[in-house]
Amino acid sequence: MxxxxxxxxxxxxxxxxxxxLLVFFLFNWVGGDPAYLLAGKMSNPVQIxxxxxxxxxxxxxxxxxxIFIQQIATFNxxxxxxxxxxxxxxxxTRMGPSLTVLIxxxxxxxxxxxxxxxxxxxxxxxxxxxMVMIAxxxxxxxxxxxxxxxxxYVFAYQLGLFPVQGWGNNFFENLFRYSALPILIxxxxxxxxxxxxxxxxxxxxxxxxYVRTARAKGLSERRIVWVHVLRNASIPIITHVMANLPxxxxxxxxxxxxxxxxxxxxEIILAVERSDFPVIKAITIYVAIVTMIFNxxxxxxxxxxxxxxxxx
Numbered sequence: 046m047x048x049x050x051x052x053x054x055x056x057x058x059x060x061x062x063x064x065x066l067l068v069f070f071l072f073n074w075v076g077g078d079p080a081y082l083l084a085g086k087m088s089n090p091v092q093i094x095x096x097x098x099x100x101x102x103x104x105x106x107x108x109x110x111x112i113f114i115q116q117i118a119t120f121n122x123x124x125x126x127x128x129x130x131x132x133x134x135x136x137x138t139r140m141g142p143s144l145t146v147l148i149x150x151x152x153x154x155x156x157x158x159x160x161x162x163x164x165x166x167x168x169x170x171x172x173x174x175x176m177v178m179i180a181x182x183x184x185x186x187x188x189x190x191x192x193x194x195x196x197x198y199v200f201a202y203q204l205g206l207f208p209v210q211g212w213g214n215n216f217f218e219n220l221f222r223y224s225a226l227p228i229l230i231x232x233x234x235x236x237x238x239x240x241x242x243x244x245x246x247x248x249x250x251x252x253x254x255y256v257r258t259a260r261a262k263g264l265s266e267r268r269i270v271w272v273h274v275l276r277n278a279s280i281p282i283i284t285h286v287m288a289n290l291p292x293x294x295x296x297x298x299x300x301x302x303x304x305x306x307x308x309x310x311x312e313i314i315l316a317v318e319r320s321d322f323p324v325i326k327a328i329t330i331y332v333a334i335v336t337m338i339f340n341x342x343x344x345x346x347x348x349x350x351x352x353x354x355x356x357x
Contacts, residue, residue: 050341057337064333069113072322073106100126113326122327127319132327135312142212143308146224146300147293150231155286157232158239159275165240166247166270177240184237189230193303196230210305227300242285246278253277279350287343291336295328 080096097103101112116122122132165174201209207226213219250256251274259269301311309328316324 050345053341053344057341060337061334064330065114065117066110068326068329069110072326073102073109116327117330122323125316125321125324127316127321132323135324136309136327136331139307139309139312142219142306143295143297143301143310144293145216145219146227146231146306146308147297149220149224150228150235151286151290151293153228154232154235154239155282157236158243159282161236161240162243162247163270163275165244166251166274167266169248169251178244181237181241184233185241189234189299192230192233193299196226196233197303200226200229210303212305212307223304223306227297227304227306231297231300239285243278243282246281247274250274250277276350280347283346283350284343287339287346290339291332295332 080093080100080102094103102109104112120133124131125135128135161177165177168174197209201207208223211223213223247270251270255277256269256274259273260266264273295310295313297308298310298314300306301308302314312324313328315321316328
């Protein structure tokens with residue numbers, strides 16, 4: 046196990062280097078000159094030269110690349126070009142609100158989708174099964190903007206059950222007051238595609254030979270589905286869930302923007318609008334690193350769920 050982990054960590058280095066080179070290339074050759082963006086329309090060549098010197102983009106590219114790698118190694122991306130706040134402070138302070146919304150959302154949508162997928166397995170092919178799939182298709186066809194606007198108007202403005210926007214300093218107030226409606230709206234959007242996907246995973250297992258053998262032995266349908274089928278269907282479910290976990294680090298862009306949640310997703314939108322490259326580059330690199338780590342954890346979870354899987 047330890048040898049496998051070390052080997053995988055070693056294999057991550059070329060991938061990380063490729064990501065670093067790609068990000069550096071995009072922001073230096075494709076992203077344009079940030080000095081002109083920061084100087085504004087009423088700038089002159091002297092101001093442009095001073096800004097380029099302050100940002101360090103007047104140095105040769107190999108020097109800039111070395112500085113970029115050093116920033117990644119030390120987790121120090123300097124300060125925001127637009128606000129002057131350190132990038133590490135921006136990430137640490139904005140991550141909490143995003144996770145307050147997205148962690149409960151991920152747990153709820155996964156649990157609900159798995160429970161519904163297994164329940165539908167009992168009545169597969171029935172009218173109820175078809176109606177649920179039609180409802181999922183309709184739900185997936187509606188834009189998240191519609192859910193947000195209707196949810197805010199009905200539940201917040203008309204009924205007054207939730208605040209339209211806001212965020213406080215108390216964790217439980219944020220979780221149960223300000224995050225409740227965003228979580229409910231995000232659930233309405235995300236449960237439908239997850240249910241359709243998990244249902245296909247479950248139905249693939251229901252038709253396997255071991256299920257027919259279990260039925261022949263007299264096991265109840267409930268035990269077959271909730272124990273044997275769930276265990277074997279958990280491999281693709283784990284793959285899907287773990288692949289989506291890095292998205293927790295970039296927040297829910299529209300949810301945070303419309304509900305005034307000071308999360309990392311809202312900060313990314315502001316950074317893009319301001320051409321705040323240090324913030325964008327830092328978050329891009331962090332998400333790439335976390336994605337590779339979660340891929341490793343996914344392989345380890347495979348063996349924990351099914352000991353027949355060998356890590357080589």
